[in-house]
Structures are given as structure tokens and as C-alpha cells.
Amino acid sequence: MFLSFIIIIGALIGYRGKQRANAQLRKQKTKIEDALKRLKDTQAQLIQSEKMASLGELTAGIAHEIQNPLNFVNNFSELSDELIAEIRNELALGNYEGASELLNDVQENLKKITHHGKRADGIVKGMLQHSRTSTGDKLSTDINNLSDEYLRLAYHGMRARDNSFNVNIITEYDPAVGEVDVVPQDMGRVMLNLINNALYAVAEKTKKSRDNGEEYEPKVFLVTKRKENAVEIRVSDNGDGIPDAIKDKIFQPFFTTKPTGQGTGLGLSLSYDIVTKGHGGELLIHGLNDGGAEFIVRLPLAVNQT
Structure with missing residues (x-):
């Protein structure tokens, strides 16, 4: 009887020790999971910081690249405005053939304006794409x-x-x-x-x-x-x-x-x-x-x- 009692007491002590050990393990697991989460959050912040730093380096290059197509757009717009004035003069003189030729020039200018406008649009979209979180x-x-x-x-x-x-x-x-x-x-x-x-x-x-x-x-x-x-x-x-x-x-x-x-x-x-x-x-x-x-x-x- 006494031996059985000792065995029971030993088992209880062992069980409680195991419970304490499991509690410690759960506590350590929670700490590790929290540390891992903080590490991942920090890593994400560092990656974002690096992305924004590289975007900052791009800013001057982007400004230069956008300026070029904008210059073309402005130039061709001014040329088209001048051509339209010439077309009016030709029409007033009844020179429809000359007016038609000038209209062709305006049409070509509009194509170039569209091309360079899309070029500027592509640069801006590329910049925004670079700054976004990658999918x-x-x-x-x-x-x-x-x-x-x-x-x-x-x-x-x-x-x-x-x-x-x-x-x-x-x-x-x-x-x-x-x-x-x-x-x-x-x-x-x-x-x-x-x-x-x-x-x-x-x-x-x-x-x-x-x-x-x-x-x-x-x-x-x-x-x-x-x-x-x-x-x-x-x-x-x-x-x-x-x-x-x-x-x-x-x-x-x-x-x-x-x-x-x-x-x-x-x-x-x-x-x-x-x-x-x-x-x-x-x-x-x-x-x-x-x-x-x-x-x-x-x-x-x-x-x-x-």
C-alpha cells in the first residue's frame, strides 16, 4: 500500500513537472514566434527603405527622361499651331491642295505628340511600379x-x-x-x-x-x-x-x-x-x-x- 502511494506521488510529481516543462516550452515558442514576427516586420521595413532609397536615386533620371518627351510635345504642338494658321490662309486663298498638304503635316505632328506622350506616360507608370510592393x-x-x-x-x-x-x-x-x-x-x-x-x-x-x-x-x-x-x-x-x-x-x-x-x-x-x-x-x-x-x-x- 505504501509502495503504491509512493508510486502515485512520484507520478503526480512527474506529471506536474511535465506540465511545467510544457508551459515553459509554450512560453518559449510564443517568444520565438513573436521574435520571428518582429524580424519579418523589420525585414519588410528594410526592404521598403531600400526600395524608396533606390527610387530617390531614380528621381533625377526620371525627371530628365520625362523632360525629353515633354519638349517634343511642346515643340510639335507649337508647329501644329503655326501650320493651322497657314492652312487658314491657304483656304482663304482657295488653295485647297496646299491646305491638304499642310493638314498631312499636322497629322504627322499629332502622331509624334501621341508617341512622346505615351513615352512620358510609360516612364511615370514605371516609376509607380518601382515604388509599389511587388505582387x-x-x-x-x-x-x-x-x-x-x-x-x-x-x-x-x-x-x-x-x-x-x-x-x-x-x-x-x-x-x-x-x-x-x-x-x-x-x-x-x-x-x-x-x-x-x-x-x-x-x-x-x-x-x-x-x-x-x-x-x-x-x-x-x-x-x-x-x-x-x-x-x-x-x-x-x-x-x-x-x-x-x-x-x-x-x-x-x-x-x-x-x-x-x-x-x-x-x-x-x-x-x-x-x-x-x-x-x-x-x-x-x-x-x-x-x-x-x-x-x-x-x-x-x-x-x-x-
Whole structure:
């Protein structure tokens, strides 16, 4: 009897101990879940901050790109106004043939106004798309156009920050690349980051060469190429390159070679995740013989695109 009582007491103690252990586990689980939620919220905020920072860098380039089509719209509008006055004169003189020819000129001007208006509209929509939270939906996208669009925006953004900046930009777009299923705003973010880094690298080397009295021609290359089952986008420069010692760290979050306040350290990390996790591709870095760096975006093609 006494032995049974001891066994029962032992079982109760064991049960209560197990309850306390389970309670502790539940408490720890709740803490871990809360910490994970805070981490995800912080990550989302950091990603949004990086997006807005890159959008800020785009602002000057966007303003320049919009100004060009607006100038065309204004010019062709003024020309059309003058042509209409001439048409009235021709009609007053009874020269209907001359008036008809002038009407054809007005019609051509209106086509050009429409074209450049749509161009400005496309730039604004691209800016809004860049600032929005990505839906993750892949769309058939012209990779050459996307690359060239962000190249221009990045270049004009750099020029706005430093109007003495000049660079020889060499592009080579393979027509066979065509359209690829990507998330446009995400891939645009990757292109912007890689091109900005290349422009920054040659800008820094330009300053250093000038200070040292050395000859240097800054160059940035943007090349697209269709492969058998993939497309490649190569962004390279002839800057100082990336030391071998830090190549393994280059895609780590918060790692940056820029001075404090000039980089978040998230650009390449986010770009790497977009390419690899978001698109099942590869983002590689190579050192070049002339000391520059080359980033390669490799995107797999869907079965119906190969």
C-alpha cells in the first residue's frame, strides 16, 4: 500500500513537472514566434527603405527622361499651331491642295505628340511600379527594353548628382533574348542596383585618377545574351574591381564597401534573393583582367520559351 502511494506521488510529481516543462516550452515558442514576427516586420521595413532609397536615386533620371518627351510635345504642338494658321490662309486663298498638304503635316505632328506622350506616360507608370510592393506576378517582359530603360535612368540620376561625371557606356543587346517571364519591378530593381554600382565604381576611380594625375577612361558595359536554356545580363565596369577577400561577403545583408551614409548594404543582398529565390536564376560576380568587376544575371527560360 505504501509502495503504491509512493508510486502515485512520484507520478503526480512527474506529471506536474511535465506540465511545467510544457508551459515553459509554450512560453518559449510564443517568444520565438513573436521574435520571428518582429524580424519579418523589420525585414519588410528594410526592404521598403531600400526600395524608396533606390527610387530617390531614380528621381533625377526620371525627371530628365520625362523632360525629353515633354519638349517634343511642346515643340510639335507649337508647329501644329503655326501650320493651322497657314492652312487658314491657304483656304482663304482657295488653295485647297496646299491646305491638304499642310493638314498631312499636322497629322504627322499629332502622331509624334501621341508617341512622346505615351513615352512620358510609360516612364511615370514605371516609376509607380518601382515604388509599389511587388505582387510577385511574373509578366512576359522585353529584357532588352527593361535593361536599357534602367540604364538611362541610372545614368541621368548619376549625372544629376555630379554634372561633371562622364562615362563611355557600351551596350550590346542580343535580339534573340526577346521576352522573358519575370517580375518587372523586381528585375528593374536588380538592374538599377547593378548599374548604379558600376557607375559608382568608375566615378570613384575617375576621382582617384584625377587626384593622382593618371589617364583613365571610365567604361560601363551592359550586355544581354540568349543561351540555350537561359538568358544572361552582364553588367561590367573598368573600375577598381572587388578584392577576392570580400567576394564571398558581397551578397551578405548590410555588407557594403561604400563610406558610411552612402549605402544601405542591402542592394546586392536583395538583388541576389530576387534573382535566385524569386526567379530560380543565378547572380554571379567575376573579376576582370583590367581590374574591373562583372555581375552576371542568369535567368532560366520557361519550357515554352526555349
